[in-house]
Amino acid sequence: MTSSTHPAPPAPDGWRTFVWLWSSQALSVLGSAVAGFAFNIYLTVTRFPLAEQKPQLALALSATALAWGLAATLSAPLAGTWTDRHDRRRIMLGADLLGAALTFSVLGLLLLPAAPLWALVLTAGLMGLVSTFHGSAFDASYTTLVPRERLPRANGMMQTIWSLAGLVGPALAALLIGVPALLRKSDALPVWLSGLQNGVPFAYAVDGLSFVLAAAVLSRLSVPSPQEVTDRSQPRSFREDMAFGWKFIGSRRPLLALLLTFAVANLCGSGLGVLEPLIAKFGLAADWQARGSSLTAALATLTVTQSVGGVLGGVFISVWGGLKHQRVLGVLVPMIVSGLALAAFGFSATVLGACAALLILGLTTPAMNAHSQSIWQSQVPPAMQGRVFSVRRLIAQFTSPLSTALAGLLAARYAGGSVAVAAGLLLAGVAAAQLFNPALRRVEDGPKVTAQGAD
Incomplete structure (x- = not known):
């Protein structure tokens, strides 16, 4: 019962x-x-x-x-x-x-x-x-x-x-x-x-x-x-508790769709740490050399700019408070913009253009993460959040090391900028397609949750 x-x-x-x-x-x-x-x-x-x-x-x-x-x-x-x-x-x-x-x-x-x-x-x-x-x-x-x-x-x-x-x-x-x-x-x-x-x-x-x-x-x-x-x-059985998060997410298609979307986002975006130094060294070399700068200065400028974007984006979402309804749009729309910004970074031939793209990338990240977290917090009962969120973290982040490895392998054969463009367009395309996913659009209309599971 x-x-x-x-x-x-x-x-x-x-x-x-x-x-x-x-x-x-x-x-x-x-x-x-x-x-x-x-x-x-x-x-x-x-x-x-x-x-x-x-x-x-x-x-x-x-x-x-x-x-x-x-x-x-x-x-x-x-x-x-x-x-x-x-x-x-x-x-x-x-x-x-x-x-x-x-x-x-x-x-x-x-x-x-x-x-x-x-x-x-x-x-x-x-x-x-x-x-x-x-x-x-x-x-x-x-x-x-x-x-x-x-x-x-x-x-x-x-x-x-x-x-x-x-x-x-x-x-x-x-x-x-x-x-x-x-x-x-x-x-x-x-x-x-x-x-x-x-x-x-x-x-x-x-x-x-x-x-x-x-x-x-x-x-x-x-x-x-x-x-x-x-x-x-x-x-409760410890073993059953360990399996509970998998069952909870697996039985809720909207939450699973949101989670897999983030897994794709991590697959496309986590390789930036490998690609950014390569793009700065080879793709932007003509620009920073013409300005009499150095690779160290150019790379530091890119890193700081993205961090500034992240701070500004976090402050904005903190002051605004985010969407109260249809929060999934607060995930997918910034994700689309983030993918396009990543592609623009790959296309960039100047440090200034690359900084503009990374600034936008930094601005969008807090919005999609904050709205996603809010959806999960509102859909998972507090007593179950430890088990569910841990499985959520495992599924969403397992693609991050794969992304890093792929970025290194692809960048060894192709230009780092080309890899970033492909990754960014893939991310934007997947996020845009999810706008038309009826299950994901209903992610905040989840099934009634009971003390033992879902009704």
């Missing part, structure tokens, strides 16, 4: 609680961006500085990135099930404290003359695991705090933070990394810092403190979990 589930309304002070939670997590996201950039500097400048160490450097970069990515992706179903079985505030608090401990552990490794690569890979994997558990609990907590009509605004705020971290993080990391060199020039370097080649450990200290601060703020907040999560009167 099933009984209808009527999710409890958000707490009266839920929006205020969310803003505090968002603010503290924003510092943590920024701290992680600082540490991530500093880690790459450590590997390239300190750990493997010699040209003949290129194979070791490539191994270290790929191994640590793969460890984080695989741990984060493969643990998603487990993290989602755990989220729907335990207090979500405690999960986030524990993840913040574990994140702080792991970050300070890496700091200690970086102070060694030569940090063991296996230890760096291990901590990277553990950080990916912790990040997934925290993200699962955080994503599933929105609807217990934020009224439905404010969900796009809340999601836009998070999109803003991710974009801002990508913009500010590297600059702040570069500033911290350069501190010992500046002190040496002024003969003000303390004895206890004399052994530091650069300030990479400072960046990890900032990241560790950001985790501690996030945990301190969270410890003072009340983040309710749905009664179905904390109720132990009707124990």
Whole structure:
């Protein structure tokens, strides 16, 4: 027998609680961006500085990135099930404290003359695991705090933070990394810092403190979990919970169509990280050389421009609040524009034109992500969001590593710009076709959800 589930309304002070939670997590996201950039500097400048160490450097970069990515992706179903079985505030608090401990552990490794690569890979994997558990609990907590009509605004705020971290993080990391060199020039370097080649450990200290601060703020907040999560009167099978997300999504064609559309978007867009340096080096070389610039300056300009677009797009969706009805249009229309912008980037022959295309690409991303998240949050009962969202993340993101690999393979044979054009047009075409998909257009008219599943 099933009984209808009527999710409890958000707490009266839920929006205020969310803003505090968002603010503290924003510092943590920024701290992680600082540490991530500093880690790459450590590997390239300190750990493997010699040209003949290129194979070791490539191994270290790929191994640590793969460890984080695989741990984060493969643990998603487990993290989602755990989220729907335990207090979500405690999960986030524990993840913040574990994140702080792991970050300070890496700091200690970086102070060694030569940090063991296996230890760096291990901590990277553990950080990916912790990040997934925290993200699962955080994503599933929105609807217990934020009224439905404010969900796009809340999601836009998070999109803003991710974009801002990508913009500010590297600059702040570069500033911290350069501190010992500046002190040496002024003969003000303390004895206890004399052994530091650069300030990479400072960046990890900032990241560790950001985790501690996030945990301190969270410890003072009340983040309710749905009664179905904390109720132990009707124990559920862990194995059945692990499979629940797959069944839930598989039985809802509109949500599955939306999810597969994003899988295509990630397939088309995730290779930009590979294509952008190649386009800057070869496709835009005539322009930046004619201006007396350099590849480094051109690539930095492209990266910063896209990040600025992401920040502006996030601020816009946060202030506007997004569509209240037919939110799927807030996904598909920006996705079409994003695909055309990616194609325009591939067509560009000047740095200015490429920047304009990337600015538009950055502007559209927060809108489609915020509206998509809002649809899922409104269609999945709060007590089920951990399990469903984890499977959603796994399906949507499995194409990202495939995209990166394909971009590298195709760019080795064809011009990077041509690959970007093809990917952009494919994305725009798929998104445009989905405008005429009646199932997807009805994604917000989902079936009635009961305590055990769908009626």
